[in-house]
């Protein structure tokens with residue numbers, strides 16, 4: 195999934211608050227965050243924004259023509275969508291959802307082999323570890339192999355550096371690879387990457403020490419091994435390999451190819467994000483991943499999980515560890531007992547290859563934001579005459595609307611949405627070009643879907659923050675401040691996503707008694723790949 199870089203001109207005639215929130219997206223990515231923050235400070239808009247992303251709906255006059263021959267007027271449908279998607283966003287309702295999530299945590303902390311998974315990492319890095327490692331990052335849509343240099347706290351050197359990196363796209367054909375075929379595919383890519391001359395010599399060693407960030411659940415059996423658990427995101431690699439040792443599945447084809455590599459560490463990508471962020475800021479205790487998939491890792495007292503969760507852990511580990519890095523697999527929590535479901539959430543779930551497997555992810559991650567908007571578009575075409583009653587090209591196919599497309603519409607500031615219209619027409623043509631009203635509708639729906647996702651994420655973070663706070667014997671009042679490392683295309687780049695989530699989080703934590711701004715969401719760039727290397731260097735320390 196590729197999200198657009200911010201761009202676009204300014205349309206002075208368009209005065210709705212929703213649209214004005216996207217005016218800041220004018221500059222290239224480098225100074226984008228700076229200019230966004232400056233604009234936010236000037237406008238101080240977020241507190242009011244979080245209560246409604248659509249303060250004013252398009253007038254009946256604008257939509258009248260399009261609806262003449264359809265079941266319901268477009269603005270009537272839009273009002274219903276707004277009501278359904280915004281109704282759950284009051285702080286009291288979000289706090290209630292956080293409470294329901296906390297109720298769901300309790301049994302899973304006692305027993306579950308698919309979520310609340312402890313790792314073998316009990317200490318966080320000091321930030322002084324040094325070395326050069328081969329880091330593998332298997333994400334939902336890319337496999338990356340990089341040489342990563344960790345420099346500790348050396349003056350005048352970046353603490354972490356990617357010396358070189360090769361990126362391989364994971365498309366549908368790769369996702370469809372079954373069992374060992376997928377691991378052969380990985381080994382072939384590792385071979386390509388290490389044949390690059392820059393990778394020839396790591397630390398003068400003959401065998402490259404590798405760390406893996408795995409963006410799927412894994413039941414760790416040691417720092418370097420773990421049993422393969424069910425994979426989401428449309429992957430089929432677990433067919434005939436479920437429960438097998440992930441390290442061996444990767445190393446066997448590497449050995450067949452005589453690759454000079456050794457897999458020293460396996461961590462989930464959320465744990466990798468936490469480790470990499472902790473390498474730079476030792477106060478880090480949480481990490482959020484929100485891209486194609488969704489997850490949160492948290493450093494918890496070992497006693498938060500039942501002792502049965504540490505089955506097979508060596509006695510030495512049990513004696514030494516006071517805390518443990520936990521992969522919560524938060525995507526698997528939620529569902530209708532926590533979050534109100536709309537008919538589009540239900541349609542998405544029913545049509546999913548693994549219904550109910552990751553209900554939280556279905557409402558907030560990059561793989562699903564576009565799909566929810568697509569389902570609403572299809573209904574609007576059929577019942578309210580959107581796009582003149584014609585389904586745009588490909589949009590009748592599931593997952594054909596990319597989060598990058600809706601993000602681009604959200605940041606469009608061109609006059610009368612000319613850029614957005616052109617972009618949409620190029621990706622999803624119709625026999626007549628879309629009108630301003632069509633694209634304006636899609637954009638408003640996208641804003642509502644994304645805003646709901648940001649608020650639900652805040653409820654999820656709040657729930658885990660409460661768990662950690664009580665596990666540490668603290669209260670919200672005494673919990674103090676903390677930074678959360680954030681990684682993934684949606685939380686890093688989707689227009690205003692992180693800011694909206696932060697605003698909801700501020701409301702929820704202060705309502706619980708914490709000091710204002712006690713949690714700050716901070717972007718941890720490239721943290722999965724860095725964290726894969728940090729995990730290896732922690733073993734050596």
Ligand code: BGC
Nearest residue numbers: 409410411464483487488489
């Ligand atoms: C997976 C997690 C992963 C997350 C983010 C989820 O679908 O189950 O293991 O951490 O995506 O990549």
